Amino acid sequence: MQISLPAENLLNALLTVYRAVPPRTPLPILTGILFETKENELYITATDLEHSICTYVSATIEEPGAAVLPAREITELARRLHDTSIVKIQTDGQTNTTVINYAQSELTLHGFSPDEYPTMPELPKENLINLPQQQLRKMLKQVLYAVSTEEHRPVFTGVLFEFTNEKLNVVATDTHRLALRSTLLDTQPSKLINVIVPGKTLNELSKLLVKEDSEVSIYVTENQIFFLLNEVQIVTRLLAGNYPNYNLVIPQHTSCDVTLDTKELLEAVDRAFLLSSPGRQTVFFQLQENTLTVFLNAQTGRIREDLQVNITGDQMDIGFNGRYLMDALKTINSEQLHFKFTGPTTPALLKPAGQDEYISVLVPAIPQQ
């Protein structure tokens, strides 16, 4: 393989796929990035076998071929080159040795055989649906905070994508909180399915959904999902298992509804949370007449803040994990919010005022006996 391309293009492509390089792996080949030439383009791929990212850049192909170069070294080299310089990459297919020329200099890397690199799954012929990139990014941002990081319950480490005729629901829960974001679909999906997509991949995807006026195409097979956005393709395995019936935890009737300023509440909880300690992260609320009192008594001190709010229904005292509450409040995206309570020990619901497409459900903190 013999190619040349601007250093800036090489770096952008490498930074895109580098997210899929595993930090630790028993398979040395996965520490490499696959370079392949196809017509006038250079395709660059990385995978950790669970998810893969592939992108392409224009390059001058002098001799077609493929190479697997050590990910860290080639990426760090590209970072250290001047944007305008032209990089020439020349690989000896027999020895898997690559010589990289830039300006008047030369660097040699010992790579791996491209034949040993895992092959990317083939893109299905029919796509499921197209969504605007910004819309998907906003949806993911509103649910990803609720994804579990505990690997022993794999289903909760993913986000449920629920396609119906009219809308798409994305749901995440770690069993302490739940986030549900819905959106009406302009076009009907090619099939009505529910899939669970690993949260880790969606985190990477959301960082790549940056273009304002572009769409992302979603393709689904039996056990994989593909996201195609401009020149980048991300594919990940779907999580096996049944997602629990999340509708069971969404309160249908509430006994107390509070309407208040999102920023005011977030700032009050944030200040109260300063007094929390690792084992004691509960921030308490007292709902009385038209005042919501946020308070926390701790060994280090105590805090009490009164917020003027609009309360309808029962008065009550209730506590929430301050971290979980702040995560939810940060995704509300509305000046005013409705905080709906069912009781001091039963789930509460948060939703932006005047919007029905997003809800967050939180379980109150109950002191253990």
Place this chain on the structure above:
Amino acid sequence: METRISDMMTDLKRMKNHIEDLEEENSQLRRQLSIMSGAGVQSNTNSPPAALQNLVRLYQEGFHVCNLHFGRLRSGDCLFCSAFLYKKQE
């Protein structure tokens, strides 16, 4: 050498005591769980509110009562348990 062996013996003794404490605590928790579960089954036939109270007590003592992880020790409050108890109270 003697001092090191003596230190190691002290450490070993302390670990043995700790293990005994943990085993005692574990069996006590198992007994409590068994009593609660038994009481739940018994009272289920007689008075539903008592069964609910037992489930609430189990939950407050740190066990899951939801269908996802029933009987397992929970870490933190569980939304599914809480919603289940709320539905039962309704």
